[in-house]
Amino acid sequence: MATNMKLSELTRRDFIKGSAGLSFAVAVSGTGGLLLSSPANAQRAGSNISAWLSIASDDTITILTPGAEMGQGSMTSVPLMWAEEMDADWSRVKLDWAPADKSIYGYGSGRRRSMAIVGSRAVRSYFNIMRTAGAQVRKVLLDTAASEWGVPVSELKTEPSVVIHPSTNRKMTYGELASIAQVPESMPEVSEADFKKPVQYRLIGKSQPRYDIPAKVDGTAQFAMDVKLPGMVYASTVHSPVQGGLPLDWNKTEVEGMKGIKQTIKLPDGIAIVGDSFYNVMSARKKLNVDWDNAQARRFNSEETLDNDYAMVHADPSAASTTVFEKGDADAAFANANKVYREEFKSDYAYHAQMEPLNAIARFNEAGDHVEIWDGTQSPDRTRSNVAETLGFSEDQVAVNQCYMGGGFGRRSLGDYAAEVALIAREAKKPVKLIWTREEDIAHGMFRPQNFQCLEAALDDNGNVAGWRHCVVGDGGSLLSGGMSIDLYYKVPNQFIDRRGASHNVRLKHWRAVAHPFNIFAIEEFIDRMAVAEGIDPIAFRMNNMNITPRGRRVFEKVIDMSGWGRAPASDRALGISITERSGSLGAAVVEISLNESLGKINVHKVWMAVDGGLIVQPDAARANIESGIIYGLSSILHERVTVKEGAVEQSNYHDYQVMRMSDAPEEIHVEFVDSDEKEPTGLGEIGNPPIASAIANAFFNLTGKRLSHMPFTQDRVKNVLSA
Amino acid sequence: MVQFTLNGNPVSLDVDEETPLLWAIRDHVDLNGTKYGCGAGLCGACTVHINGRAMRSCSIKVGDVVNTSITTIEGLSPDASHPLQKAWVAEQVPQCGYCQSGQIMKAAELLAENPNPSRDEIIRHMDGNICRCGTYNRILAAIERAAMEG
Ligand code: FES
């Protein structure tokens, strides 16, 4: 009934062959990608090629988008930047997924070349690639028209998908030009002067509907979960509930004798059950009994460790420390301080809880030396390399078909479950769809690390913050330290910022905005406490005593204006404010809360956020992305915590890992952009969630006179704080 | 053989009657718009209409829907023209989109019985459906728009 293979049936070769008209390919040289005028030219040059954009004679333009789509809108925004610069008629642009080949479709150079859509990178990393390619294609089309009409190219202009010679009123569409184009051997050079000025933009800055949305309201969007191949069987894996445990033995005969079960397969870290339907596989899961070798890992208890051990690591002068940022002479600033402040904070493990449980599909060829993968992935290139490595294949032996992601939030950039389905399919000798149950997705989750933080500030004789120390303690290395650097908005002259390690054998991963959520919480809550202790209005303190940058000042001023900060809210309500930086963007948020004291429940009524996001390519999609980040932040701060007991994750589904529902969402969310000095886009996917915790904690203080120091602010914790 | 009506068409499936309706629809009929989110009646991603009531297909055995009439997102309208679907596009509601079939089916039940719901009625009705991407404010706006534009 449903067509499951819409996108996957399009191989790269079909794409080139099938596109009558003009194709623009990309050849890869030592220095990176180089746009070529046709696949044929590229082939002559002996390069690794693929059509990236093609113009058909009917004026349809097809662009392969490298913007992996998890709801943030980049599958649309990335190719739209190309269409803008070539002056394409966006209503005639079709999109398809770019293949998983970072040498062609990636950004960055050398070892950093990647297709990973992580760290709010999509729009900002592809901006210059897309607009350069767009300007080059436009030049080819202009040159073609000039020679066809025998007029100087300088007399021509373009309207969407049309070249025009105004003085003779001649016009040719891009499709007409594509069928006659005499394309040069190499693409024309373009420089800054060739790019459109922002006032000339027809698409950038003007919200276009997202390309993926129609398929997401009628059930036709293809997630990996929806792929069905002929002869496909289903699998689910049970991993050791204790991280790092190894399977020793299991009730193989019993499980394999169950209805519809074909086999059980021992994997390095679990047992996979393969059967003819997912229902039968799930039934067998319930009967599976595995002996695990996990004596070592049994000891870890997350709450005990967070409560007792991390503060000791921080207090231990001989504990190993990694410097995150250093500036001036922090020790001297503290030695000469007029006053010193010090505060401690804690934060729990958090789970991505993306709506689509992890899954992937693998199909080997007859000979078993080539595998095709279907994966909704933030990093198709990483899926490809991880599958290849796991199988002992070269990357040429692996093809990856991109699918929509039912949420990513940092979890879907590894290709770990794709590698797992590849191992299973090799054993099963059939196409396999692997689905982790929700329970498995949590039990074998990869989490935002729990941590302890200590912040110290030294005030000079004028009451200005002259010295700053911030130490984070936990497991996860650099997963702990993002967002610790305040230098983008508070230029405190003397700073020492470090992290100290612990190791617990808990799987960790980037989580939306990575370490910013807990670090920004600690930083901005700390500053608020200092301001109050100094008897200075928290905004005035940030503006006057923190050496704030002009950019920081602007987002604060904007959000103050938006929220009417300074007005007296209703007597049962309070406002709180916070700032954050992330991926080149800067954002300031104000929240308005009330409190149900007997339940310990914080209600967030309104959120205002002012963002400096550089050049805003798609304002409505950008706003939607930030709204999403705000809710993600609220959800994690009010509800979400993972705990580990005896080495095993205690939560198992949405009943004990609570995420925000509609009744808890704020009544109003207002997002606005400030005029930016930045000429290029900066990241927006993760600017929404980091400032929320401290804004809530500050509002909570304004309402109750009490301070919150431990994320999340669960109802029990709030009640404890209120009664303390 | 289990027989019921699906999106107006008679269906008869040779499946174990214990199979959750969700997997019968997805894996045996190959209609994939109805999603698996939790498998435990907690998230609403699997919401379908059974005789006009929004139900969680992950928690209903296919054997229990014999002779009922079931509607999935694919059957809500032939061409995405249901007022909710149009409003969902107009408000640019979906982020990842994975929860949205369930959201729309749940909202369709509301508008069928209450064409002009208040904000509180919308929230109460929709509160069981999780959207991890946090599109709640846009869902609300879209339901209000659909109610208005009908
Ligand atoms: S999948 Fe049925 S309620 Fe979550």
Ligand code: FES
């Ligand atoms: S749109 Fe992603 S879960 Fe709702």
